[in-house]
Amino acid sequence: METIKGRKDGYHHGDLRNALVGAAIDLATAGGPEAVVLREAARRVGVSPTAAYRHFAGQGDLLFAVKSHGQDALAVAMRAEIAASGAAAGSARAEADPGAAAVERTKAVGRGYLRFAFAEPGMFRTAFCRIAMPMDAETGQPTRDDNDNFSSFDMLSTVLDDLVATGRMSPRRRPGAEVAAWSGVHGLAILVIDGPLAMLRGEALAASVENVLETLVQGLCAQD
Amino acid sequence: METIKGRKDGYHHGDLRNALVGAAIDLATAGGPEAVVLREAARRVGVSPTAAYRHFAGQGDLLFAVKSHGQDALAVAMRAEIAASGAAAGSARAEADPGAAAVERTKAVGRGYLRFAFAEPGMFRTAFCRIAMPMDAETGQPTRDDNDNFSSFDMLSTVLDDLVATGRMSPRRRPGAEVAAWSGVHGLAILVIDGPLAMLRGEALAASVENVLETLVQGLCAQD
DNA sequence: GGTGGATGTTAACGCCGTGCACATGGCGCG
DNA sequence: CGCGCCATGTGCACGGCGTTAACATCCACC
Incomplete structure (x- = not known):
């Protein structure tokens, strides 16, 4: 018997969810x-629009899957x-x-973020798009975790810790440093x-990329 | 004779364009x-959807008018x-x-930007939304000026110039400083x-607002 | 070997933006 | 003063979207 995937001949697709996410x-x-249009994704997969509802709550849910993928791709970059x-x-x-290397790593994190944003603008925008979180009727809270699974956020935290550990950054400036750094690169990207x-x-x-990264590092590592 | 505005009784509205922009x-x-939906704007003004096409090329054109308004409102704030x-x-x-005042003005510019963004998020997002520029068939260039009329950009340039004039910022760092400053506050807002x-x-x-502004100023005014 | 639940289909609804033909009415010209 | 013209508003229709409801098909398990 064949594996479940890859059998597209019959009435049943076999791996429709993944196929739809791929098209999306x-x-x-x-x-x-x-551009993440449910009907178009279904069309590309060769399936009727309503079939998607067997695997997703709706268009927002499909978009959410793509968004998560985009966040992962960003972290990889x-x-x-x-x-x-x-x-x-x-x-x-x-x-x-170690100090210079920590600075360089910090810049590299930002550079990776911006490189990805400029290389894959559509996916980058999707990774940060607003999404209507399906609300749970009882609790009034988002049913799905607010997610923003950002493992990229952890990478940022790590390099900032290294900046402190190597004496480049004053511990006094450490709190909130993620926000300042993230804001700088994200703003340029957008x-x-x-x-x-x-x-x-x-x-x-x-040049603008390097300028923003340099300004950011200078601001984070300022002594006074 | 009455002014042209305000006559809503008859078949002709008299000031439909402004009324539609207001609703939008x-x-x-x-x-x-x-949320800028042409049909809804027309509905609120009490007019048929197609009437809007006498005053706007389409929904994108209406949205563009709102966007311009948002940019102006931001500059005012x-x-x-x-x-x-x-x-x-x-x-x-x-x-x-003068030096401290220039720093304070720089922060005030950023604070105004962020205050507006948080007080009027819908309008802020609209002021920076992507818009399908109507392309001229012949030249292939956008027919309307890329706009981004940003008088706010001029304000930013001015305070940065003052930072240099008062000796707070090295002239060496001046080029591209607008981009770094703008990126920092815009990123936080978004x-x-x-x-x-x-x-x-x-x-x-x-606290995050002040932290970002402080980091930005430190980065722009770093000495080495 | 039948049957039920998972997974697909078609039909239809109400939105949206938009084009086309027609209605209206104020303003200028004879 | 009257009349016709053109700017402005209306109704209708089309196609695309997301989504629901009712129906069809096939696989897997008893």
Whole structure:
């Protein structure tokens, strides 16, 4: 007997949920969250629109799955950028000058975030799109965990801790540092992607990225 | 003869365009850009949906008008915050310590931006929403100016210039400073409004605002 | 080997944005 | 003064969307 996946011939699809998510991911990648159209995803999979309701509560639920995927993809990109920076914890460079390496890791985290945003704007916007959380009628609380599963947030916390541990950042500034750092990079990403700073491209964009990262590190590591 | 406005009795409205924009502003204020529904605006004004097409190219054009209004409202809020800071150019405080006043003005600009974002999230999101620019068939360029008329951008440039003039900020750091400053406050606004940092409220939110502003100023004014 | 529940289908509803033909009525021109 | 023209508003229709309800199909288990 064949594995359950991959059998598309019959009346039953076999792996419809994943197929729909895949199609929806393509839509989001190409056009952002507003392009995640349930009927179109079903069309691409070759199935009737209502079939999707056997696997998702509705369009919002499908979009939510894509959003989660986008958050994961972002975290992967950030992790890759840290590795590429050559300043990962335990690397030779980190041993030689832990403080400088911590700074470099901090910048790498931001650089990974922004690289992903500019390389995959549709998916980035989807990863941060507003979503109507299905509310539980009784408790009045969101049924699904607010999620924002952001493992990327943990990466940010870690490099900021390292900044303190190596003496680069005053412990006094540590509280709330995640918010300041996240805000800086996220703001640049959104402003460039959504229009206001769309004129930044190529070399100018790369310069802006480095400028924002440098300003952020300077602000976080200021002594007085 | 009466003024043209205010005559609603007859077949002709008399000021339909403004009335529609007003209704659309209410919609955006309450629910953000996705709530700007042409049919609903027409319904509220008491007119058929297609009547709107005599005054707007389509829904996108109506949304564009609301967006422009939102940008203006943001600039007004920022200007008010500078005045309220007591550190406006020419004030007694500015005379006594120009450098400190310039720093305070810079923070006030950011504070005004964020205050507006949190007080009017729907309109703020609308002011920065993506919009399908009607493309000119011949040139392939947007027919309407990319706009982002941002007079707020000018305010930001001015306070940054003052930071340099008073010696608080190194001229070397001046290029691109607008982008870094704007990114920092915009990122915080979006992250709080759109969900990821929605848990920040009340006192914690106020603290985050001040923390981001302080980090930004420190980063911009760093000496080395 | 039948039967039931999971998983698909078709039909239909009410929104939305939008184009087309027609109605209305104020204003300027003869 | 009257009349016709054009700006402005109306009704109707179309296709696309999300979503519900009723029906069909097939697999898996007793």
